[in-house]
Amino acid sequence: MEFELTEEQKMLRETIYQFSKNEIYPNSKNVEYDTKGEFIWDNWKKMAKMGLLGFPFPQEYGGQGASVMDTVIAKEAFAMGGADAGTCLSWGAHTILCGVPIWQLGTKEQKEKYLTKIATGEWIGGFALTEPGAGSDAASIRTRAEKKGDRWILNGSKMFITNGPIGDVFVVIAVTDKNKKAFGISAFIVEKNFKGFGVARELDKLGNRTSPTAELYFEDCEVPEENLLGPLDLGFVEVAKLILEWERSCLLAPAVGAMQLGLKRAVDYAKERVQFGRPIIQFQAIKHKLADMYVAIEACRQLIYRVAWMKDQGMSAYLEASIAKYFVSEMVVKMAYEEVQILGGYGYIKEYLVERGYRDARLSTIGGGTSEVQKSIIARAVLGLSGREIT
Ligand SMILES: Cc1cc2nc3c(=O)[nH]c(=O)nc-3n(C[C@H](O)[C@H](O)[C@H](O)COP(=O)(O)OP(=O)(O)OC[C@H]3O[C@@H](n4cnc5c(N)ncnc54)[C@H](O)[C@@H]3O)c2cc1C
The missing domain is CATH 1.20.140.10 (Butyryl-CoA Dehydrogenase, subunit A, domain 3)
Structure with a gap:
């Protein structure tokens, strides 16, 4: 059993700590962002430049190839340097909740198309599981996905979605076979410009106010069949296994x-x-x-x-x-x-x-x-x- 960080890990911690203290904290401590509930774009761009947004992803997809431990060390140091919790939450939803399922379950084409954009920060990602009527009991979601020709048609709504108002791409969980309960739920990659998808309303909240949250709607939302993420009907189980531990x-x-x-x-x-x-x-x-x-x-x-x-x-x-x-x-x-x-x-x-x-x-x-x-x-x-x- 080894409790000591390696020299590289100590250096990583120090580098991210100094970056956060000098580059991120000056914006994070500005109470205006919190009062107005504004996403701090300037910080996000700096994080992208620093390579933080794709930290654990393979280098071929624009990431840094960091281990889970190094990712944890970087995130800890980032907050220790003074980054506000809202920015950390948006980073988590983007990289961990949206990026990790695409990295681990996606096809090569999906990774090339989406993971690269997430890693570089060109696109912002989110994860949409929770619904107005389904929180802790996640398997009781009602958003439906029905196959019509070469498309999936999604109907329903999602609640409390981090990065909802600013996101470009979301991993969305929807029922594909209602008779199979948790084993009839799949995951889809949905782009913000897909027909029938949008932000129903932005949600004002107590804390983490620099991380925008929204309710999302799907009204006959058309998703190309190649955007099914992971196995049909088992996407939810697979994504849940991944995300819960990473999260x-x-x-x-x-x-x-x-x-x-x-x-x-x-x-x-x-x-x-x-x-x-x-x-x-x-x-x-x-x-x-x-x-x-x-x-x-x-x-x-x-x-x-x-x-x-x-x-x-x-x-x-x-x-x-x-x-x-x-x-x-x-x-x-x-x-x-x-x-x-x-x-x-x-x-x-x-x-x-x-x-x-x-x-x-x-x-x-x-x-x-x-x-x-x-x-x-x-x-x-x-x-x-x-x-x-x-x-
Ligand atoms: C700011 C914010 C950001 C979020 N971001 C996302 C996101 O990006 N994507 C996403 O999908 N979701 C997101 N969520 C949703 C979040 O994961 C849920 O709020 C959470 O899972 C709880 O669900 P709920 O709010 O519906 O509460 P409920 O499940 O309705 O729970 C209400 C209360 O009942 C208790 N309870 C429920 N079931 C049981 C039980 N079996 N035994 C004992 N007690 C129980 C709960 O512990 C809680 O105290 C976000 C939420 C917030 C507030």
Whole structure:
């Protein structure tokens, strides 16, 4: 068992950290983007130039060929340097939720046509599974895809879709055989200009406001037959297997970086803030909060690194990913709460950025599978019902 990063990984972390601090943070800290709910195009273009948008994809498709572990390290460092959570979320939806299924399940033609554009940032990607009536119970989706000649005709709607208002291409999940439940659901690659597809409405929200979210509609949307992604009827199962593990490692990694930044901010503030004649960092109540935060960061990082490591070994990390998702997302919310508490009234004021982190953190226990759902998955394993032996 090896816990130390290689010299290359340390260098990667430092490079991305400095890039984020110097190039990304100046925009990310601008409260105007958050207040207006605006996507930070300038940051996105810089990320594309830096090669981050296709980080794990093969070089022949415009990517960097990075391992899952290196992708996690890069994402953690990116948030640690000060990138806002909304930008990290949009990056995750683009690269992990849209790009990874196309990379892993796509034909050569699909990869050449779509993955290259995603990797270079020429196109923005998204992933559309959730519907107004189907969230945690994803297999109950109602968007239908029917084959007519050489096209698939999609009808239905999708809810809470990250990058919906700005996306050029989406991996869309739709029912192809309603009698087969989860084994009758397929995946499709849908371009924004396909007839019958569009944004029903942009959604205003609590946090992650620099990441645009939308409800999407499909009204006799015509999708060429060659845009079926993965096996017919099994696309959902295949995409879910892929995405859940990637989502619960790579997409969570920025949360660990954000926690480190939060701890640093809290320490700096507590050293400066004087009450009762001494800096508040000298009070045991504050020191204990800082200690709890540090322990949480260490534990969260190990959980996420373990999932990344398992994925790089080609192992299934379904259970470990759920454990990481549950623990890390709960800790992110708790840490953001404590950070506000340490800053007192100033933590409540926008210019200190801490209240924004508090709003942003709240999504983590909901998106990509709620904490309750993760606990159900973990409980099934504990009860010996998931085919995985607990040792
Ligand atoms: C900002 C944002 C971005 C998102 N981005 C995307 C995206 O890009 N693509 C996409 O497809 N989706 C996206 N989502 C959707 C997200 O994945 C869902 O919100 C999430 O899966 C939960 O579904 P739901 O909101 O319908 O809640 P529900 O499933 O209705 O859950 C409501 C409550 O009931 C609980 N609950 C439900 N079932 C059970 C159960 N069996 N046992 C115990 N408790 C249960 C839940 O834990 C929760 O507390 C996004 C959501 C948000 C808010």
